Amino acid sequence: MTVPDSKQPANFSFAVREAHRPAWAVFGERTLTGLIYLCGISAIVFVLSIFVFVFKEAAPVLFGGKFSLAQFLFSTEWYPTSEVNKRYGVLAMIVGTFSVTGVAMVIAVPFGLGAAIYISEFCGPKVKETLKIVIELLAAIPSVVWGFIGLTVMSKLIVQYTGAPVGVNILNGGIILALMSVPIIVSIGEDALKAVPDSFREAGIALGATRWQLIWRVLMPAAKNGLLAAVLLGVGRGVGETMAVLMATGHAVHIPSGILDSVRTLTANIAAELGEAPAGSDHYRVLFLTGVLLFTLTFAVNLIADLIVRGIRKK
Amino acid sequence: MKTNKTTKWGACLGAVAFLAASLILTGCGGGGDKPAAEKKAVIQNKGSDTMVNLAQAWAEEYKKVVPSVEIEVSGGGSGVGIAALVKGTIDIANASRDMKKEEIEQAKKNTGKEPKEVIVGYDALAVYVHKDNPITEISVEQLADIYAEGGKALKWSDLGVTMPGGKDEIIRVSRQSSSGTYEFFREHVLNKKDFKLGSRDMNGSKEVVELVAGTVGAIGYSGMGYNEPGKVKMLKVASKKGEPAVEPSVANTLSKKYPIARSLNLYTLGEPTGDVAAYIHWILTDAGQKVVEATGYVPLPPEARKK
Numbered sequence: 001m002t003v004p005d006s007k008q009p010a011n012f013s014f015a016v017r018e019a020h021r022p023a024w025a026v027f028g029e030r031t032l033t034g035l036i037y038l039c040g041i042s043a044i045v046f047v048l049s050i051f052v053f054v055f056k057e058a059a060p061v062l063f064g065g066k067f068s069l070a071q072f073l074f075s076t077e078w079y080p081t082s083e084v085n086k087r088y089g090v091l092a093m094i095v096g097t098f099s100v101t102g103v104a105m106v107i108a109v110p111f112g113l114g115a116a117i118y119i120s121e122f123c124g125p126k127v128k129e130t131l132k133i134v135i136e137l138l139a140a141i142p143s144v145v146w147g148f149i150g151l152t153v154m155s156k157l158i159v160q161y162t163g164a165p166v167g168v169n170i171l172n173g174g175i176i177l178a179l180m181s182v183p184i185i186v187s188i189g190e191d192a193l194k195a196v197p198d199s200f201r202e203a204g205i206a207l208g209a210t211r212w213q214l215i216w217r218v219l220m221p222a223a224k225n226g227l228l229a230a231v232l233l234g235v236g237r238g239v240g241e242t243m244a245v246l247m248a249t250g251h252a253v254h255i256p257s258g259i260l261d262s263v264r265t266l267t268a269n270i271a272a273e274l275g276e277a278p279a280g281s282d283h284y285r286v287l288f289l290t291g292v293l294l295f296t297l298t299f300a301v302n303l304i305a306d307l308i309v310r311g312i313r314k315k
Numbered sequence: 316m317k318t319n320k321t322t323k324w325g326a327c328l329g330a331v332a333f334l335a336a337s338l339i340l341t342g343c344g345g346g347g348d349k350p351a352a353e354k355k356a357v358i359q360n361k362g363s364d365t366m367v368n369l370a371q372a373w374a375e376e377y378k379k380v381v382p383s384v385e386i387e388v389s390g391g392g393s394g395v396g397i398a399a400l401v402k403g404t405i406d407i408a409n410a411s412r413d414m415k416k417e418e419i420e421q422a423k424k425n426t427g428k429e430p431k432e433v434i435v436g437y438d439a440l441a442v443y444v445h446k447d448n449p450i451t452e453i454s455v456e457q458l459a460d461i462y463a464e465g466g467k468a469l470k471w472s473d474l475g476v477t478m479p480g481g482k483d484e485i486i487r488v489s490r491q492s493s494s495g496t497y498e499f500f501r502e503h504v505l506n507k508k509d510f511k512l513g514s515r516d517m518n519g520s521k522e523v524v525e526l527v528a529g530t531v532g533a534i535g536y537s538g539m540g541y542n543e544p545g546k547v548k549m550l551k552v553a554s555k556k557g558e559p560a561v562e563p564s565v566a567n568t569l570s571k572k573y574p575i576a577r578s579l580n581l582y583t584l585g586e587p588t589g590d591v592a593a594y595i596h597w598i599l600t601d602a603g604q605k606v607v608e609a610t611g612y613v614p615l616p617p618e619a620r621k622k
Contacts, residue, residue, distance in 0.1 A: 276493030
């Protein structure tokens with residue numbers, strides 16, 4: 001097919017319909033529209049493909065008959081390579097994931113939001129630039145380095161100051177995860193506060209509000225969606241982090257009896273065991289099922305947060 | 316307007332198909348990239364964490380003897396190495412346990428070749444405790460009591476040991492399930508019973524020794540090559556209660572007096588050829604066995620070596 005040039009358009013009915021524009025221009029525009037549309041939906045395509053792939057790998061064991069989903073969810077006995085009685089229960093790891101993430105959030109949310117408020121509302125421009133650069137640097141540290149710090153430095157400090165029998169435990173993993181999620185909470189939280197129009201601040205000050213009242217009663221409610229998103233991304237980082245928790249939590253399968261006890265998380269378990277599980281074996285499929293479970297958990301967290309935000313909005 | 320919409324959907328559908336295709340392609344491409352060992356003279360070597368230091372020392376030493384051959388060593392555990400060999404992605408798998416029947420069957424099915432085993436040295440699986448722990452010897456039954464599911468020993472006082480500073484809880488340090496050491500321990504100490512849940516499962520032989528060195532109440536098992544005198548203590552092990560406990564030493568391993576000694580193996584697919592055969596032959600000579608001794612393991616007795 002030859003491309004008609006702009007001097008002789010009339011022969012193509014195609015070009016006539018399209019308001020006398022040359023065909024190549026119309027074609028180019030449509031291609032671009034298609035490409036941009038594709039970029040827009042690519043996130044959906046990727047998420048769906050990943051979910052389908054993970055679910056496809058897990059499905060045979062789920063519908064195989066001898067596997068019990070209740071045992072998978074509510075048993076603490078994880079013996080994937082046993083020679084006498086293979087048992088696949090991940091309850092201890094679910095508890096482990098939530099306890100480590102919970103401790104991390106208890107530490108990271110006040111620190112992160114506090115830092116975001118300070119950077120956005122209180123400090124001068126010079127301090128602000130320095131702080132932002134340093135916090136971004138904190139986000140750039142690879143997770144295996146964090147894990148190493150947890151294993152070597154933190155564990156000794158924890159044994160020394162708390163008298164715990166072993167230094168790799170929930171507290172260690174929680175502190176490491178908190179340090180990893182603070183930068184995310186700070187930068188997104190700060191953006192959310194910055195997005196509140198200055199007229200809100202001016203109105204507050206004009207009404208005689210103190211800085212505390214201004215932040216607590218005006219800025220925080222106005223920026224609540226952004227702040228909640230910041231906290232949720234922090235939670236996501238905590239649930240999804242693998243290497244650092246693998247090294248810092250002690251990797252022990254049991255229900256912890258306290259904050260100074262070792263645990264294993266769902267992600268760390270997948271990372272440690274997928275390499276050797278023979279492809280297609282029950283163990284391999286159960287590990288993929290653990291992946292589906294992680295997917296479902298994060299989806300539930302996001303959904304609940306979304307509903308909360310909607311609820312607040314209605315009031 | 317109508318044509319516009321159809322094109323849009325067409326482009327979108329095409330793109331989805333393209334993405335799906337690329338996903339499938341990348342998904343399937345993983346298994347087939349077997350390196351051409353003969354052409355580039357690269358030997359891919361993977362497996363046991365117990366042997367990773369040893370394999371690296373061999374690779375470095377061999378480079379001085381035959382500079383044209385590059386040996387790439389990685390760890391991950393015996394199970395990881397054997398799994399890679401079964402898929403045909405590596406040339407030599409290191410294993411601190413024997414290959415299982417199912418693994419041999421799978422290797423035959425996948426590659427059409429039978430795995431060949433070469434014993435390249437021995438290891439006394441050492442039991443480590445913190446240097447401040449007063450205990451000096453332990454029996455295999457006591458180890459099973461500590462580690463096995465249903466075992467009763469939870470505190471050091473259950474074994475009649477008084478710990479300094481009241482750290483009475485036994486902190487069990489174990490390995491992840493892809494480890495050959497883990498499987499060897501389960502088979503020979505726990506009698507194929509399962510491990511008690513709640514042990515700290517480390518990802519490497521060195522991590523076990525490090526955690527024991529930093530934790531007063533800990534006990535762990537690892538290769539004798541990872542001993543760090545002054546930080547941890549290797550226990551003497553008795554095969555039964557009442558029998559004399561034996562030190563994990565070179566002599567006791569070769570004479571089989573030490574109850575939990577094992578062989579260190581290399582596996583290849585079929586009879587090794589070319590560079591791989593030459594490398595394995597070199598490992599079995601005096602020069603290769605000297606490296607075994609230098610890394611803290613037990614070399615083959617002189618009559619089993621090659622010239």
